[in-house]
Amino acid sequence: MNSSGVQVLLFFAILTIASLSVEAYDPAPLQDFCIAVNDTEAAVFVNGKICKDPKSVTADDFYYAGGLNESRQVTNPLGSKITLVYDEILSGLNTQGVAIARLDFDLEGLNPPHLHPRGAEIFLVLEGTLYAGLINSNPADPNGKNPFFAKILNAGDIFVFPRGMIHFQYNIGKTKAVAIAAFNSQNPGVMTIAKSIFGSEPSVPPHILAKAFLLDDDDKLVEHLQSLTWTGNVN
Numbered sequence: 001m002n003s004s005g006v007q008v009l010l011f012f013a014i015l016t017i018a019s020l021s022v023e024a025y026d027p028a029p030l031q032d033f034c035i036a037v038n039d040t041e042a043a044v045f046v047n048g049k050i051c052k053d054p055k056s057v058t059a060d061d062f063y064y065a066g067g068l069n070e071s072r073q074v075t076n077p078l079g080s081k082i083t084l085v086y087d088e089i090l091s092g093l094n095t096q097g098v099a100i101a102r103l104d105f106d107l108e109g110l111n112p113p114h115l116h117p118r119g120a121e122i123f124l125v126l127e128g129t130l131y132a133g134l135i136n137s138n139p140a141d142p143n144g145k146n147p148f149f150a151k152i153l154n155a156g157d158i159f160v161f162p163r164g165m166i167h168f169q170y171n172i173g174k175t176k177a178v179a180i181a182a183f184n185s186q187n188p189g190v191m192t193i194a195k196s197i198f199g200s201e202p203s204v205p206p207h208i209l210a211k212a213f214l215l216d217d218d219d220k221l222v223e224h225l226q227s228l229t230w231t232g233n234v235n
Contacts, residue, residue: 030118030187047186049087049094062092071178072104072235079109079171082234087186099186103179105130105171111233113168114192119185121161123169125153128177132159134167166193192232198222199230 030047052061064085074081086099093099099119103111105128113135123132133150152172153159161167163184171177197209206222215221 030185032117032189047087047095049091051094052091062090064090068100068102068180071176072102074104074106074109076231076233078112078231078233079106080104080111080169080233082111082181084234086183086188093186096186097184099183099188101181101183103169103181105169105177105179107171107174107176109171109177111169112192112194113166114190115164115166116161116183116185116188116190117164119183119188120163121167121188122182123153123159123161124180124182125155125157126178126180127155128171128175129154129173130177130179131170131172132167134161134165136165190232190234195230195232198225198228 031045066083066085066089068083068085072081072083081104082101083104084099084101085093087093105111130153131150132153133148136147136149139146151157151159153169169179197204203226206219206226207217209215209222210217210219213222
């Protein structure tokens with residue numbers, strides 16, 4: 001067999017292997033979990049959605065008149081508000097792997113430490129000055145400290161938050177701040193660290209959190225934190 005024939009066979013071999021991998025697993029599932037059932041009547045969803053009949057699709061399915069150019073009123077104690085446009089808001093985003101958000105910050109407003117389990121984020125400041133940081137995983141020494149990366153961002157600046165990394169933004173300027181965030185997921189998800197840990201339902205047993213946070217078994221402090229009202233800032 002000549003070299004051209006070998007190359008053709010090699011190409012089809014690689015294509016076959018790649019196809020098997022695609023059929024076997026979605027490398028970026030958009031559902032937190034999938035419980036297996038032996039029920040032939042159970043509904044089957046793609047990324048948690050059932051697709052609309054293409055014949056009934058209209059331009060409105062791809063359109064969102066949300067006025068992301070308009071400022072939002074911030075009413076929560078954090079001093080920030082996020083207007084997220086994802087697949088639940090704009091159905092045309094389903095299977096497209098993108099989402100977008102507007103972030104409004106009052107003076108000293110904070111988007112608290114959080115992570116997106118299903119998407120990376122590119123963050124663009126439109127107005128004001130923000131202090132942004134992220135905490136990396138996997139330090140070189142497993143018992144060492146996690147690297148922390150932070151920058152002061154002004155209008156026009158961009159920062160990237162990798163998928164699953166804990167990060168935050170804080171308004172350190174003298175005016176309100178506005179930013180736009182884009183995600184490579186139609187539903188990136190969000191886990192706000194404090195809210196998730198102390199505001200879960202049902203509550204995590206206090207002695208477990210006390211031990212995890214090296215509080216010398218101070219269950220009362222944990223119980224106090226769990227008694228607070230933990231609210232989010234996503235619209």
